[in-house]
Amino acid sequence: MERTVKAFDNDLDALKSAAAAMGGLVEAQVADSVRAVVRRDTDLAARTREIDERIDDMEIEIQDLAQRILALRSPVASDLRAILGALHIARDLERMGDHAKNIAKRVSALSAVAELQGLNGIVRMARLARALIKDVLDSYVDGDTEAALRAWRRDEEIDEMHTSLFRELLTYMMEDPRSISYCTHLLFVAKNIERIGDHATNIAEIVHFIEEGSRFAESRPTSDDASVTVVDATDREQGT
Amino acid sequence: MERTVKAFDNDLDALKSAAAAMGGLVEAQVADSVRAVVRRDTDLAARTREIDERIDDMEIEIQDLAQRILALRSPVASDLRAILGALHIARDLERMGDHAKNIAKRVSALSAVAELQGLNGIVRMARLARALIKDVLDSYVDGDTEAALRAWRRDEEIDEMHTSLFRELLTYMMEDPRSISYCTHLLFVAKNIERIGDHATNIAEIVHFIEEGSRFAESRPTSDDASVTVVDATDREQGT
Numbered sequence: 001m002e003r004t005v006k007a008f009d010n011d012l013d014a015l016k017s018a019a020a021a022m023g024g025l026v027e028a029q030v031a032d033s034v035r036a037v038v039r040r041d042t043d044l045a046a047r048t049r050e051i052d053e054r055i056d057d058m059e060i061e062i063q064d065l066a067q068r069i070l071a072l073r074s075p076v077a078s079d080l081r082a083i084l085g086a087l088h089i090a091r092d093l094e095r096m097g098d099h100a101k102n103i104a105k106r107v108s109a110l111s112a113v114a115e116l117q118g119l120n121g122i123v124r125m126a127r128l129a130r131a132l133i134k135d136v137l138d139s140y141v142d143g144d145t146e147a148a149l150r151a152w153r154r155d156e157e158i159d160e161m162h163t164s165l166f167r168e169l170l171t172y173m174m175e176d177p178r179s180i181s182y183c184t185h186l187l188f189v190a191k192n193i194e195r196i197g198d199h200a201t202n203i204a205e206i207v208h209f210i211e212e213g214s215r216f217a218e219s220r221p222t223s224d225d226a227s228v229t230v231v232d233a234t235d236r237e238q239g240t
Numbered sequence: 241m242e243r244t245v246k247a248f249d250n251d252l253d254a255l256k257s258a259a260a261a262m263g264g265l266v267e268a269q270v271a272d273s274v275r276a277v278v279r280r281d282t283d284l285a286a287r288t289r290e291i292d293e294r295i296d297d298m299e300i301e302i303q304d305l306a307q308r309i310l311a312l313r314s315p316v317a318s319d320l321r322a323i324l325g326a327l328h329i330a331r332d333l334e335r336m337g338d339h340a341k342n343i344a345k346r347v348s349a350l351s352a353v354a355e356l357q358g359l360n361g362i363v364r365m366a367r368l369a370r371a372l373i374k375d376v377l378d379s380y381v382d383g384d385t386e387a388a389l390r391a392w393r394r395d396e397e398i399d400e401m402h403t404s405l406f407r408e409l410l411t412y413m414m415e416d417p418r419s420i421s422y423c424t425h426l427l428f429v430a431k432n433i434e435r436i437g438d439h440a441t442n443i444a445e446i447v448h449f450i451e452e453g454s455r456f457a458e459s460r461p462t463s464d465d466a467s468v469t470v471v472d473a474t475d476r477e478q479g480t
Contacts (some may be wrong), residue, residue, distance in 0.1 A: 067321075080310055
């Protein structure tokens, strides 16, 4: 019996380690994809997209491991939540990897442009997103729901940056039609980072669910107003 | 014993019914959100966003039900896959609902525009996406992996439409700076529909996993070239 309990603990540890390792890879992947955009580095972009396959494989490994533990050990209560939580975290991480891959894909469309406006905003958003990923992963490993809640609240900053960058990019597009094509791609890069932040907050919610068996009491702050933002081209022309 | 088996079957049926019902709501939600955009109907948009809360609640109900079945019945093999599959499908459906909500959110930014170009493309994409959702949900209910595979392959059409609409909208933006603001929102509406199609293909993959215990052998077709598309403003001016 003692032996079975120990094997079960080992299984749970292995599952958590796998999810945390996957998270580390996604964190690096996000940083690299944005770096590839900033430097318009097509080689780095290509490598980032390769890493995405590794991330996809890791999700499948975690799914298989979780399924094996469920079938062999019939866990209940907090053990069951730990397994379901790891499954959900892996799913969110895989989506974050997809967003990073999509960021990297745009490098080819940006590589011909001599000078990009709006990159500072992208870099700032990415820095925050990366810190958020790191914090939620730490909160997962430590089982620290307070830290998870703090990270979850900070997504608001990313949303605010996104709205402001959205306006900024629209303004560039109105000022110079030659910037329309690349600014559109940067709009989607910004959106991808914003979504990565959303997935990080999902993970924070899952950490809370794993540890407490319940969901966050407060509802999610939504400061992403980019989808309701209008910049008027006529005003712009008169204004400048 | 007989009685326990029957109760277990009832549990699995209830779970599947709940996931299918959630799917039906998402299907209607997607149709309504696009209709709200086309008609610039802010009331319909508001209702669509309310329904999103119901969709979120349904996911939680499915999670709770799945967790209860796992804890009480300790299922293995195909029963275990059916439960994990329902969980994953509910997750994808919730994301599709989010995308529909994001589409509806943009109605307010579009409502001041007298005439929108590019709506035909949006309507065509949405029609295909809706058919895809219906087909994957049917394949789930029927446990029909062949139908799931056929639906999965058809996502390619949505991707191709997305790429072509992306080019079209960029062209409008270059021709008339006053269209930049609304075309940007339509770009994101198109992107949301494309992502809804992606989630539908995820569900097709899950159906295959539930029924066969394995993943699709062929790799996913990727015809979404919008992220590498460049439209040159200078060419446009010379060309027209």
